[in-house]
Amino acid sequence: MDEEKRRLFEAEEDRSRYQVPSHRRLQRRDVVMATLRQTVATFVGMALAIVLVGPYANLAMPSTAQRWLAGALVPTSSATHPEHTYAGLTLPTSNENAAEFVWKCVPPPPPFLLQDPRIVENPAVVSALASLQLVLRLKTAPYNDAFAVSIVHASKGKIFEFHKGRVRTNESATDSPDLVDGDSIFRIASITKAFVVLEALILSRQARLRNFKPELTLGSRLQEVLPEFKLPAGFEDEEASITLADLGSHMAGLGRDIGELQLNSLNDIVFPPVNGSDLFDDFPHNRTYDELLDLIADKDLIWQVGEVPSYSNTGFSLLGMAVVKYYNKLFGTSKDFTAILQEDIFTPLAMNHSFTGPIPPHLRKHVTVPNAKNFVDKVFAPAHDPAGGIFSSPNDLSSLLHKVLLSQIPKLISPSQRLTWLRAHHQFTDGLSSVGIPWETYRAIMPDYSTHNLYFKGGGLPSQVSQISTFPDYGYGVIALTSIGLSDDELHKGGNFSDPGSLSFEIHNILAPAIWAAYNEILIADYVGIYVSGDGFAKVVFKEGMLVIDQFFAKGVDVLLKWDEMIWTEVGKRRRLYDTGAKLIGTAFDGQFRTTLMHGCAWTGFDAMTTKGGWGFDKIVIKKDEAGKTALFYEPMNNAKLYKVT
Structure with missing residues (x-):
């Protein structure tokens, strides 16, 4: 068993750069409590409760700040950002008085990437699966x-x-x-x-x-x-x-x-x-x-x-x-x-x-x-x-x-x-x-x-x-x-x-x-870079855990500024919202992304305005064209097409 433990330790070290720190992972008490909640909700839960409660009755009870689920901390701002404490605001009134991670609203992986075989071939996943064999054993x-x-x-x-x-x-x-x-x-x-x-x-x-x-x-x-x-x-x-x-x-x-x-x-x-x-x-x-x-x-x-x-x-x-x-x-x-x-x-x-x-x-x-x-x-x-x-x-x-x-x-x-x-x-x-x-x-x-x-x-x-x-x-x-x-x-x-x-x-x-x-490595490899053609210039970056279109000029027009002006037509001129970029949210349709504000879970602006052909101003397509080159398509600017060069 000593040899098993040594191999497990080495496997843990090998994958450490891919995983949140161990103190942030699900505590044993939380596993037990979650398991009990589910088990009691089974066909003969009362019988199982008799079986399950006994072994865990004397476990220590961690504080709220230690409650972790599936590898990450429950988002209590005082636990993750001590400088952010509850100030008597049931609803925060601005981005400044709320923890930053609450307002990022990171999109999930684009659904069209979920079947990419590179995921299970990634070193992080290979290492995790090797660790699981040892952990389960x-x-x-x-x-x-x-x-x-x-x-x-x-x-x-x-x-x-x-x-x-x-x-x-x-x-x-x-x-x-x-x-x-x-x-x-x-x-x-x-x-x-x-x-x-x-x-x-x-x-x-x-x-x-x-x-x-x-x-x-x-x-x-x-x-x-x-x-x-x-x-x-x-x-x-x-x-x-x-x-x-x-x-x-x-x-x-x-x-x-x-x-x-x-x-x-x-x-x-x-x-x-x-x-x-x-x-x-x-x-x-x-x-x-x-x-x-x-x-x-x-x-x-x-x-x-x-x-x-x-x-x-x-x-x-x-x-x-x-x-x-x-x-x-x-x-x-x-x-x-x-x-x-x-x-x-x-x-x-x-x-x-x-x-x-x-x-x-x-x-x-x-x-x-x-x-x-x-x-x-x-x-x-x-x-x-x-x-x-x-x-x-x-x-x-x-x-x-x-x-x-x-x-x-x-x-x-x-x-x-x-x-x-x-x-x-x-x-x-x-x-x-x-x-x-x-x-x-x-x-x-x-x-x-x-x-x-x-x-x-x-x-x-x-x-x-x-x-x-x-x-x-x-x-x-x-x-x-x-x-x-x-x-x-x-x-x-x-x-x-x-x-x-x-x-x-x-x-x-x-x-x-x-x-x-x-998934993040694939997003970076496939989409991050400079896109250039005679139609314009765009820069896609990966920041704050998200794909972001950081700069976008098409047919001589600053597209990010135009998106702000689209908002201003309804509410009047305000501070710019897209000057720091727009996050890209992948859809279930191959290569199709929707853009929205960097912070917050904005969801009301999709297809708010469209071209007469029906293309939403927030829609961008990034995929390989007929020649096999990765291209960015944007129909609202005269079918602008930019090619990834880096």
Whole structure:
């Protein structure tokens, strides 16, 4: 192990120039707390809370200034810029009394660069991935779990994998020597919820293409799709207003598991469980759709619709029912949830080791089995499958991330649908976390203080814990799956295991700054320089973490001055805003950039004025022309075309 530690230390030194200092990285307590928040939001979160809280109960609690997420400091100005302290201004009134990084608003990488293979070939990324092999080996060495990690990038699909342990930890190595690999199957529990939302998006697209009415969208009202859905008397307005998006974002006000885990009192909770006292022996109950609907119709809402997120497996059961009903109406069939997912998702994505329902005989040898009590052989009723019934593998989930969530042109859904899907829906007041449809979203702050969303979806059933996460602004995602090797007694005593939540954060802490550095190197190499022709002169620089057009003259006109004068035509002459340059924001369209102010998140001026041909004054195209030369195109000045010379 000493040799392993030495190699890890050397790898850390090798990548140190690409990563923020170690004291700025995610603290262990934050990993634990974030992991707990996600784990408690899984299919049987209460059971997992029992397992997870114990080992971490005595950790020290860092101050606010030490709270780091995905490799960077939470932007409290007093922590990063001591000279900037709160002065009683809820909203700053000028740039001068706010920390500089708040006002930069650094654009994310241009979407058209996310699939550039140079990213994963960059030395910073190569070094980070080498470090991850050592980090994961050291972090998982003390445990006998079946554990798997895959990392996927938009440019190449899977770029990294790590496997440890045996498929069956409940048997001896002699009887079951098979080791975990990319095809090993884990019960992914609540990650299933992401598939249910994906199926709703697929049906929406299919209905539009078929001109089927009514179309299905996330904004569709549940009762219009599933008329048999009812709430108790007195909730008629809420009953009529719940949408599919409300269900998918846990904002429908429904209880977590209606009809489950009903006790006489807290005295019914016995820990550690003894024979006959385990609350989860019959969880979830084997109910039909109609039985579950009857229970829902007799249960008051706990929140107003849209008030706050309130994790609800029952809500996803309803969403699954709505998806099944709409599918069969659209196609005139009578298929169940299992068959629909197989046809619409698993088969098109070649997810050949994914399924719901009973384990197919030919896949049983790939199914990981924990050592302690588990739900591996439990077959959920169709009413509960949408909340957490899927089994899947690292390779299959890699296909989902690459082909649907990261590729420039996603499979199964449209780019605009994906943007709707990957969006925070409710922001919590901690400033770090939010809820999406159905993502749990966390703030990631890069070394240049730009703030982005990381999208997580966790899943947990007894002795199995799973996590997928994606960083769409930087084009990559992570899969981490664990089948726990501890015995029941060891778990009850607080034994530790390879936790996919905390390890996912560790991966992002190492990888995100490296990918950030790689993208910036490409921006500098491809776009920074002097552009010259008989049409004019332009200078593109990289400053304050952004591509900036620093000087721009076309056909004898100072374009930056003209942009200021465009503003003055509306508000009168003021101090110049573009005299220090204009930042370039990459769009999803190849080579197309939009210009805006250097500071602040200005977004109201795009296409504010256009040429008669429809070209916005803020639009600049930088790409290779027919001759293979990098050229800057600007139509508003008589189709000015400048060539990069340095």
